Amino acid sequence: MSRYRPPQKPGSKYITAEGHQRLNEEHDYLWKKKRPEVTRILSAAAAEGDRSENAEYIYRKKELREMDSRIRFLRKRLENIVVVTQIPDNTDKVFFGAWVSLEDEMGKEKTYRIVGPDETDARRGFISMDSPMGKMLLGKSLDDEFSLSINTKDGAHTGHYIIVAIRYTSDSD
DSSP, X not given: OOOOOOOOOOOOOEEEHHHHHHHHHXXXXXXXXXXXXXXXXXXXXXXXXXXXXXXXXXXXXXXXXXXXXXXXXXXXXXXXXXEEOXXXXXTTBOOTTOEEEEEETTSOEEEEEEXXXXXXXXXXXXXXXXXXXXXXXXXXXXXXXXXXXXXXXXXXXXEEEEEEEEESSOTTO
16 A cells, blocks of 8 residues: 655745745755764664664664755755845735734734745744735735634634734844
8 A cells, every 4th residue: 555645736935034044054054064973873883783683773874864855855945945035115015024913803912924834933923925824914904804714723713813013124123
């Protein structure tokens, strides 16, 4: 029985300058520092003899395979990605890279940044432009209202939001 998975639609090819730098740093770390260390340990484990029962050899071989897979992904992704550094002409609308403050029906305010799929980080409030919320926000203006159905562990919930602020620089800038 095969484990066939149909090909997934590739994510958007856009990324912020910070995200591009982070991916480059990850690639360089894996390729220049981590991979040589793992291959050195793997070689030492292989020199110990019988590889079929050598746990260190088996573990490092698997680690190297996973690392090479990630390096290949990063190389392909960095090759085809478009770095967005320019602020749009119309800053009154939500476009890629915008920081958007939303107010929900309870009056709670939450700020999100619209980023590419490689930069998504819920803890920092970075949401992908390909996510339902990201797609809903793109093109909206200040004071626009919208509803979005969200599936949570408690079941489906429809949230009502209003855009209270749009900016293209972070609070720390």
